[in-house]
Amino acid sequence: MATHSAGPEIERLIQLLAKLPGLGPRSARRAALTLLKKREALLEPLGAAMREAAAAIRVCEICGNLDTTSPCALCRDPRRDAHLLCVVEDVADLWALERAGVFRGKYHVLGGALSALDGITPERLNVASLLKRVGEGVDEVILAVNATVEGQTTAHYLMDMLAASGVKVTRLAHGVPVGGELDYLDEGTLNAAFKARRAL
Amino acid sequence: MATHSAGPEIERLIQLLAKLPGLGPRSARRAALTLLKKREALLEPLGAAMREAAAAIRVCEICGNLDTTSPCALCRDPRRDAHLLCVVEDVADLWALERAGVFRGKYHVLGGALSALDGITPERLNVASLLKRVGEGVDEVILAVNATVEGQTTAHYLMDMLAASGVKVTRLAHGVPVGGELDYLDEGTLNAAFKARRAL
Numbered sequence: 001m002a003t004h005s006a007g008p009e010i011e012r013l014i015q016l017l018a019k020l021p022g023l024g025p026r027s028a029r030r031a032a033l034t035l036l037k038k039r040e041a042l043l044e045p046l047g048a049a050m051r052e053a054a055a056a057i058r059v060c061e062i063c064g065n066l067d068t069t070s071p072c073a074l075c076r077d078p079r080r081d082a083h084l085l086c087v088v089e090d091v092a093d094l095w096a097l098e099r100a101g102v103f104r105g106k107y108h109v110l111g112g113a114l115s116a117l118d119g120i121t122p123e124r125l126n127v128a129s130l131l132k133r134v135g136e137g138v139d140e141v142i143l144a145v146n147a148t149v150e151g152q153t154t155a156h157y158l159m160d161m162l163a164a165s166g167v168k169v170t171r172l173a174h175g176v177p178v179g180g181e182l183d184y185l186d187e188g189t190l191n192a193a194f195k196a197r198r199a200l
Numbered sequence: 201m202a203t204h205s206a207g208p209e210i211e212r213l214i215q216l217l218a219k220l221p222g223l224g225p226r227s228a229r230r231a232a233l234t235l236l237k238k239r240e241a242l243l244e245p246l247g248a249a250m251r252e253a254a255a256a257i258r259v260c261e262i263c264g265n266l267d268t269t270s271p272c273a274l275c276r277d278p279r280r281d282a283h284l285l286c287v288v289e290d291v292a293d294l295w296a297l298e299r300a301g302v303f304r305g306k307y308h309v310l311g312g313a314l315s316a317l318d319g320i321t322p323e324r325l326n327v328a329s330l331l332k333r334v335g336e337g338v339d340e341v342i343l344a345v346n347a348t349v350e351g352q353t354t355a356h357y358l359m360d361m362l363a364a365s366g367v368k369v370t371r372l373a374h375g376v377p378v379g380g381e382l383d384y385l386d387e388g389t390l391n392a393a394f395k396a397r398r399a400l
Contacts (some may be wrong), residue, residue: 016246020231027222033292046216050247051205053209068207089228092233
């Protein structure tokens with residue numbers, strides 16, 4: 001990063017802000033300036049919110065979700081169907097599905113996807129705890145992993161691991177996103193959408 | 201923002217992060233998750249950096265720059281030419297010019313640009329202090345404001361205010377950005393570049 005007239009305190013703040021997803025070096029500089037210009041309105045409340053979140057939030061010992069309690073509110077909710085287990089890569093994916101409100105079962109957060117390139121082996125994911133849970137009365141495991149190479153590799157690996165248990169394993173459908181224009185879709189998606197076409 | 205399974209602490213953190221420039225509601229959620237997943241590596245150092253920057257940084261009483269001292273390092277630097285005064289809207293603009301290393305005079309930060317829409321009147325900008333500085337031995341005032349409606353309005357206003365002082369007032373050149381492709385430029389820029397064309 002180029003030098004400028006501010007002190008090392010601002011440089012350090014910019015460097016740390018640049019580590020947040022979505023912020024590059026340039027936008028991190030703008031964010032740092034905004035924080036310093038709005039101390040009472042933004043910098044101090046954000047600092048307090050970070051401390052409070054760090055103190056309050058824990059990882060759910062059952063599913064890997066982040067919540068103020070462990071087990072998390074989803075795992076403790078008796079109205080959620082414990083026979084259905086939805087496997088996601090990340091907490092963000094769990095939140096996305098909850099926002100959509102499409103699923104009323106339980107979740108299991110893997111904590112990533114298999115990747116030889118990044119050295120993510122099955123031992124580094126929450127696979128052992130998944131197999132244990134599946135053995136405790138689960139009827140269907142829905143593999144809601146990303147439609148990426150890593151996600152699909154993870155799905156294949158988990159299907160192999162779950163084969164012996166006899167549990168039903170499903171995955172999310174591939175196809176044209178709702179609101180999507182064919183013109184902008186890649187060949188893989190169009191191919192999947194054609195293959196899975198349904199009678200009207 | 202839609203509800204999800206996390207507690208109010210995370211919601212509050214997401215809301216505050218979304219106020220940073222460059223982060224929308226979705227990227228603020230990803231940033232909050234990243235912070236909570238990397239507590240030792242990111243959340244705690246960032247909190248400390250924010251506290252340290254808030255404690256160390258002050259507004260320069262002369263030019264309006266942000267620095268650990270007031271007057272700032274630029275105002276105190278005897279090697280910088282006090283006869284040249286570069287007027288910018290914001291501290292970020294000052295930093296951009298310093299990164300480019302094109303100017304060796306002094307700066308004056310207005311703290312914004314005139315905007316009837318946003319209620320930014322001359323009284324809310326550092327105009328009085330600019331006029332005072334100009335009266336203390338400045339030969340040239342360079343209006344390095346943005347090439348926006350607000351920036352140009354501000355430049356015209358300042359030219360009127362400075363006319364009586366007899367100081368030389370200049371502005372940055374408009375034209376094709378270096379590395380820019382004509383195909384992607386707006387008509388205003390092309391028009392300005394044509395009008396200001398130079399003999400080779």
